[in-house]
Amino acid sequence: MARRTLRIATRKSRLALWQAEHVLRMLADRHPEIEVELVKIVSTGDVVTDRPLVEIGSVGLFTKEVQDAVLDGRADLAVHSLKDLPTQTHPELALAAVPERGTVEDAFLSPKHETLDALPPEAKVATSSLRRRAQLLHRRPDLRIVDIRGNVETRIRKLHEEELDGLILACAGLERLGLTGEITQRLPEETMMSAVGQGALGIECRADDPEILELLSTLEDQPTRQAVDAERRFMFVLEGGCHVPLAARARVAQGRLTLRARVLDADGTQQLEHAGEGDAEQAVQVGSELAEWFLERGVQDLL
């Protein structure tokens, strides 16, 4: 390595810092000769917290500024929650490594109620995700879904302060922040299918930086990469950039990949679900084929 010090671009939230430090530790373990440091960046998604995510609307709200730091040379690599990283990749950046995935499921948090199904009629549940909102309403059309913004700790504070009956968050974030004590119920896939890339990290560097690409390849976990490749291709083919309530979960075992996906309308009135499978090495193809299945059934009209 010609460079003695590697700079990792990350957001400043506690979760983002944990994730960047996790990557830093993995790099330090594998390459003790290299110094690694963090470059902390503020993203639009962190600054604009008074408006619903859907309204701000642009993709890459949490990732663009962090990518910019890599593009203009302030950092050598960037660590993102893969869930937040648009499926349309920047032409000058490469998704150099996807490390082993953490917990994929969502969690239900509630100070008053023991399960999601035990919520009283018209209970107030907070989330800013279209996917979570639609799936909640599909199961419980009576629920009042309220928008919530801010980082994980802020949302948990609001849950307790603002008379909310429940909150949905990713288990992965809560585990990383040592907040599993806040989890009331881990939601099964049937109730709340996870987002594309949920629980996984994406590490980007400049596409024309072979030294860093090779170094980062040591962090790669192949089954995770195959799973998220299938999920991301599914979303890429279906979405074409607009936000729709969509969930997808791939699993890889013994070289086989199964991909299950769900598309809903905004109010969860209609839900379409289907699964596909194939050789894990054909992950991308499994993703596009499943997306085609949804397109053939007129899912665009649903959206």
Ligand SMILES: NCc1[nH]cc(CCC(=O)O)c1CC(=O)O
């Ligand atoms: N958009 C917010 C975000 N992005 C990644 C995570 C948690 C980690 C993950 O799901 O991979 C979260 C918080 C949440 O959804 O609860």
